[in-house]
Each structure stands twice: as structure tokens, then as C-alpha cells.
Amino acid sequence: MDAPRFRIAPSPTGFFHVGGARTALYNWALAKRLGGTFVLRIEDTDAERNRSEWNQGIIDALAWIGIHADDPTFEGPYFQSQFADEHVAAAHRLHEAGKAYYCDLTGEQVQERAKAEGVQGYGGWSRNLGLGPGPGRVLRFRVPEGQTVVRDAVRGEVVFDNATIEDFVLLRGNGSPMFLLANVVDDITMRITDVIRAEEHLPNTPKQQMLWEALGVEPPRWGHVPLLVNEQRKKISKRRDKVALESYRDEGYLADAMTNYLMTLGWSPGDVEIVPWASVEADFRLGDVSHSPAFFDLKKLAAFNGEYIRRLSVDEFVVACEPWLAQWRDTHPDAVWDQAVFVAIAPHVQLRAVTLSEAPGVVDFLFLPEPVLDEASLSKALSTEGAADVVAQSIDAFGACEWTTEAIKSAFEAVAERNGLKLGKAQAPVRVAVTGRTVGPPLFESLELLGRDRTIERLRALPAGVQVR
RNA sequence: GGCCCCAUCGUCUAGUGGCCUAGGACACCACCCUCUCAAGGUGGCGGCACGGGUUCGAAUCCCGUUGGGGCUGCCA
Numbered sequence: 001m002d003a004p005r006f007r008i009a010p011s012p013t014g015f016f017h018v019g020g021a022r023t024a025l026y027n028w029a030l031a032k033r034l035g036g037t038f039v040l041r042i043e044d045t046d047a048e049r050n051r052s053e054w055n056q057g058i059i060d061a062l063a064w065i066g067i068h069a070d071d072p073t074f075e076g077p078y079f080q081s082q083f084a085d086e087h088v089a090a091a092h093r094l095h096e097a098g099k100a101y102y103c104d105l106t107g108e109q110v111q112e113r114a115k116a117e118g119v120q121g122y123g124g125w126s127r128n129l130g131l132g133p134g135p136g137r138v139l140r141f142r143v144p145e146g147q148t149v150v151r152d153a154v155r156g157e158v159v160f161d162n163a164t165i166e167d168f169v170l171l172r173g174n175g176s177p178m179f180l181l182a183n184v185v186d187d188i189t190m191r192i193t194d195v196i197r198a199e200e201h202l203p204n205t206p207k208q209q210m211l212w213e214a215l216g217v218e219p220p221r222w223g224h225v226p227l228l229v230n231e232q233r234k235k236i237s238k239r240r241d242k243v244a245l246e247s248y249r250d251e252g253y254l255a256d257a258m259t260n261y262l263m264t265l266g267w268s269p270g271d272v273e274i275v276p277w278a279s280v281e282a283d284f285r286l287g288d289v290s291h292s293p294a295f296f297d298l299k300k301l302a303a304f305n306g307e308y309i310r311r312l313s314v315d316e317f318v319v320a321c322e323p324w325l326a327q328w329r330d331t332h333p334d335a336v337w338d339q340a341v342f343v344a345i346a347p348h349v350q351l352r353a354v355t356l357s358e359a360p361g362v363v364d365f366l367f368l369p370e371p372v373l374d375e376a377s378l379s380k381a382l383s384t385e386g387a388a389d390v391v392a393q394s395i396d397a398f399g400a401c402e403w404t405t406e407a408i409k410s411a412f413e414a415v416a417e418r419n420g421l422k423l424g425k426a427q428a429p430v431r432v433a434v435t436g437r438t439v440g441p442p443l444f445e446s447l448e449l450l451g452r453d454r455t456i457e458r459l460r461a462l463p464a465g466v467q468v469r
Numbered sequence: 470g471g472c473c474c475c476a477u478c479g480u481c482u483a484g485u486g487g488c489c490u491a492g493g494a495c496a497c498c499a500c501c502c503u504c505u506c507a508a509g510g511u512g513g514c515g516g517c518a519c520g521g522g523u524u525c526g527a528a529u530c531c532c533g534u535u536g537g538g539g540c541u542g543c544c545a
Contacts, residue, residue, distance in 0.1 A: 011545050044545065080545095107543060120471055121541075138543055155474075164472050164541095172543040179545050203473055203540035226475080233537060261481095264494090268482050273494060290482075292475050293538065300481065300495045310508075352507045362506095409504075416504090423504045431505060439506040 004036035004193045009043045009080075009183065012054050015244035016061035018296065019198060019228045019236060022262040026225060027196050028067050029263075029284040038067070039190055040076035045182055047081035055079075061245045065259045066277060080182055083189060087177035090185045090215060091139055091170045099214045100170055102131040103140050121166040139171035141211065148206035153196075153223035153286040160206040168207055180204065184211040187220065196223040196286065199293075200235065223286045226266045227293045236296055252324060252356025253301065257308035261301050265294040274307055302354045309353050317350045318343055321359040328360035335367040341449050342366075348441035362440055366449055371436030371458065378432050382462075386419045387429040393418065394430055395459050403452050409444045433462045 006027040010020045031038040040062070042055050059069055059077065068074060094100040103126035105113070110122050117123060122140075131137060143165050150158045170181045177185075187195065202224045212219040230241045237243065248258055260274060267289050269275045312320060329337055342363060349359055365371040381387065393415045401411035416426035431443050434455055440446065447455050 009545095013545095046545090049545095110543095136543095158473070160472075166541090169543055174543080176543090178543075183545090198539095199474065200539055206473095224474085227539070229538080231480090235539075264481065266481090268493095271483085271493075273482085290475095294482090295480055297480055297495070303495055306508090348507090412504080425504095427504045437505090441506085443504055 002193070004031070004034050005039060005075075005191055006031045006036060006194050006196060007039035007041055007187065007190065007192050009041045009186075009197075010058055011043050012049045012058070013238070014054075014057065015238075015246055016058050017236075017238075017243050018245050018248070018262065019243070021061065021065055021245045021258075022228065022265060023197055023225060024062060024067060025065065025259055025262055026267075026284065026286075026289075027194075028073075029281050030194070030196065030286070031073050032281050033284070036073070036194075037075050038073050039078070039192065040069075040074065041078040041080060041186060041190065043080040043179070043183065043186075045080060045084070045087075045177060045179060047084075050079035050081040052077070052079070057246065061249070064249050064255050065245070065262075066255065078186070078190065080186060083182070083186055084177065086189060087182045087185045088171065088175065090188075091177060091181060094141070094170065094214055095133075095139060097214075098142070100139050100141050101127060101129075101167075102133055102137045103129075103167075104131060104134070104137045106136070106173075122168075124167050127167065133175075136173040138169045138173050140167040141170050141207070141214070143167050143207075143210065148209055150202070150205045150209060150222055152202075152205075153194075153221055154225055154289045155202075155291060158202065158205075162206075162210075165206060165210075180207060181211065184208050184215070188212065188215060188217050193220050194223065195220045196225065199224045199227050223289075225286075225289055226291060228265060228296045229293045231295065233293065233295070241296070242298075248301075250357075252321075252358070253305050254308045254320070254356070257305040258301070260308075261304045265296065266290045274304065306354045309350060309356070312350065314343070314347050314350065318346050321346070321349075321356050324357045324359055328364070332364070332368065334369055335364070336369075337367050344449055345441055345446065348445065352441070365435040365437075365440075366446070370461075371434060373432070373436045374438075377438040378436075381428040381432040381438060384425070384428065386421060386426075390415060390419055390421065390426050391429050391433060391459055391462060395456055398447075398452060398456055398459070403448060405444045405448045408447050412444070430459065434458045 008020065008024045008027055010016065028038050030036070040058075042050060042058060044050055055077065063069065069077070091100065095102070105126060113125065114121060114123060126140070127142065133139075143162050146162050148160045148162055148165075150160065152158055168180065169178050171177055205222055205224070209219045228236050230236050245258075249255070256277070259277060260280075263269065263280050263284070264273050267284065269280060269283060309317065325342070329335060345363055345366065349362055352362070353359060394412060397411040397415050398408065401407045412427070412430070413423060416423050419426065427443050428438060431440065432438055434443075434450065435446060
């Protein structure tokens, strides 16, 4: 048997859809394991939108999830409009063979007539008129009698009664090819053997299969994978849902976490769901894919991402954070960056991060001349019993102790005890004064990194701006 | 409306006639740990849509009902 050829056929929408990403991953895993080919064909009959510069985003997005254009398994990208002549030629062959016919009814006329005769859609009125081509005339496919059986690798056999399928349009009145035809002709031209795509295409599959057969080619193996839906259980859409793969990349989701999560939507890797791509590639089977729609759950994605972040080495984590740190530096010219300080605090950030983009926001106080004080948490932390005393005494204690995490901690423990407070309670006002927030990385490590002078300076600066009881 | 698909905890899933008193993960709750927040640990809550069959036995097979979704363009 020849090596299988898979394909994905995204349309150029300006971003790459997460649903498309999952389908791409399914195709990629199969192509890899089977030693086949993964073909990327960007589909729009509009030549303008088929320009490569419009679609670099798709290439980049695929590369992000591990599908690299320079991999030998990868072929393309192709652009549908490159093959426009072939689409038209195929349509003409169908006409010559009597498998398609011209129709001079406009869309409006079809609607009127259907209404008048009480039928659904196009009634095949021009079927036997023997019309030739002409301006405004569309070429329609002559749907044969009988049944069309789609053999689907995910769902088994799906039977369609051809009587329920109307004679669909192949060529528009202006002679340009319709998507359905272009799609089939391209698949044939590119010798595609396996069409794995989302379930929304299942109802159109019998039409395509009939086209393959009419064109004298054996149809491909089909596989329709379940839809990705939102909390309303509707197909995720650009309008209402965050569907751009790029937006997740930009927010600091790890590609490995994203690919792993996407694969689990409709498929289960086995006992553990956090698995390396190599095992996905080895284990993924279309026959194991679920039949029902899957909810794209941000919370679970976040959990996957946190897990993947924690599995990074500290060095890897630091490198991974860099784009967001660089962006933060650019927007905070008054900050004095110290890479060694970030590296030192990084393990604590890593343990807490859900996405990489959060990193700057939790370490900013170490590099800014002054912490960004949140008024609400400030007044809350300082209004507690003994807060003012704790702050005042800390200034003295910190001025006298050795400047290591351990020494700072013991010095502060003494202050807390003197005020009859638990450490957790006592640290709150100091934390807010120094970091600007009530939550963040461990306090004493942070203070050590900040330095004695700046710590004391921030504690002293406190009472001036706020009401301290 | 017509055609098609689907139906296990809130969510993603395991389950392919007896291993099911239905397993795991996320979320949620509680407790432990703890300098905040996390992370980690332990435990808990929670499901086979319904009704008929078939069978010694059904989450698993069949039929129906209900519910959800998709498709139904001279869009892609």
C-alpha cells in the first residue's frame, strides 16, 4: 500500500482556529506514525486571500504546536486558487460525461419555484433541458439515484439517501468553481488518501464522495472527529469564543501543554493524560476517537499549563518567560532590571504561574523604584490590630539583623511574637508595604533580593500615604 | 421543515455483555502542610437522559422517546 497522504485545509481567516489546530494534530500524529505525508492547503477560491503573506500566521501557528514546514512529513503550503483551471476543467469533464448539466434559474427563481411547488430546495427543474453553457447559467451536478454510503473511520458507515441531496452547484453563473468542487479536485490532484476533519463536514461528505466517483477516482478514507463546543454546547465561533490559537501562545501557554490538551478533546491517551507527544504519536487511533462534542475548557487548559510550567527546569522557565519580561521592560523604562535577581526568584514564580505572561506582574516590585500599591489591600492590611507597631518594629529589626532569608525571618518572627501575632498575620502589612500586594512570592526571600536599604525605605514610606491606626 | 450526528459525574474521559458497589483527570468542598498565595498530601461531593426489548446477566446490543448539536448558499 502506498504511504497515506493526509491534509488540512484551513481557510485564511487571519488566525488559526483551535479546532483546526486539533484536527491538524490528529492528522499530523497519523501521518507521522504511518510514515505518510501531511499536506497543508490553504483554501479560499479568492486568489487575493490566497497570497502567502496573508497566511504566514497559519504557518507560524502550526510551527508553534510542533508542525514544522521544514519537516519531511510536511508538504505545502498549497493555495487553492493555484488550481482554479483544474477545477473548471474537471467541471467541464463532468458536463461532457452527462454527469452535470447547466441550469439558467437564478437563486431567487429557485426559491420562488420551490415555494410554489412546495418542495425543499432545488427541484432539478433543468435536469433534462439539455441547456448549454451561457452567461448566468450555473453548472449543477446530476445526483444519481440510490444511496451513498460513507465509510467513516470514527463513526462507521453513514448511509445517505441520494433523493435527499439536491443537484448542487459546481460552477457559478460567472463560471467560477464552488468550494465543494474545488475541494474535491484539489484532494484528487494532491492524491489525498485520508480526509480527517471536523464533524460539521459530514453532511457534505456524500456530495464529495459522489464527485470523487463521478471523476473516476476512488474516494478517500473519511474520518469525522467531534466538534469543539463552548459552554452553550455550540460550535466554538470567532464571534463569541476565544478561538485563535495565537492568543493562547501570546498569553504564555506552553505549546506542549496546548497540544497535549487539544489531543485529549475527543481522545484519551490512557491512564495518565499528561503525556509526551511521542506517545501520542504512537498511540493515537481514529477508531478510539469519541463521537460526541467536546467542551473546550479553559480551566483544564490552565491546569495542564501549570503542570507543564512546573515540569520545566528553572533555566527553561527563565528562558520561556523572557518574551514577556522583555515586553514589561519596554513598557517600564523606570525599572532597573537585574537578571540575577529574576533568576533567584524564578523558582517561586514558576511554582505559582498558570501562564508565562503572569511573570512580570509578580516580580515587578523587585525592579521598580517603588511598588505599585493597591489601595484596597493596603488599607486592609494596615487596619489590622498591631499593624503599625509591626511595621515600626520591623524597621528596627531589619536594620539590625544579618541580611539573609533565614536571618530576616528570625528577626521578623521575634517582632511577630512580641506583638502576639502569628507569622502569617504579622507579615501582611510588611508584604503590602514592600511588594504592593497581599499575595506573591515568599516574603523573606523577596526581601533578601530587594536589599536592606530598599526594604527599610519602603517600610518608612508607608505611614505617610495611608491611614494607620 | 428535511437530512445527518450525538447522549457515562458540572467538564474531559475510561468502559466494546459478567472484572462496575462505574475508574481517572479538571473544577468544587474539607482537612493536613504552611510567612501570603500557590504547589504538594489526604479525604469528600458527584454520573450511565428516559421507556421498552434481547440476554442467565446490559453503561455496553436493538427499538422508541426526549434532549442537544451540525448541515441544509451562485460562502469557504
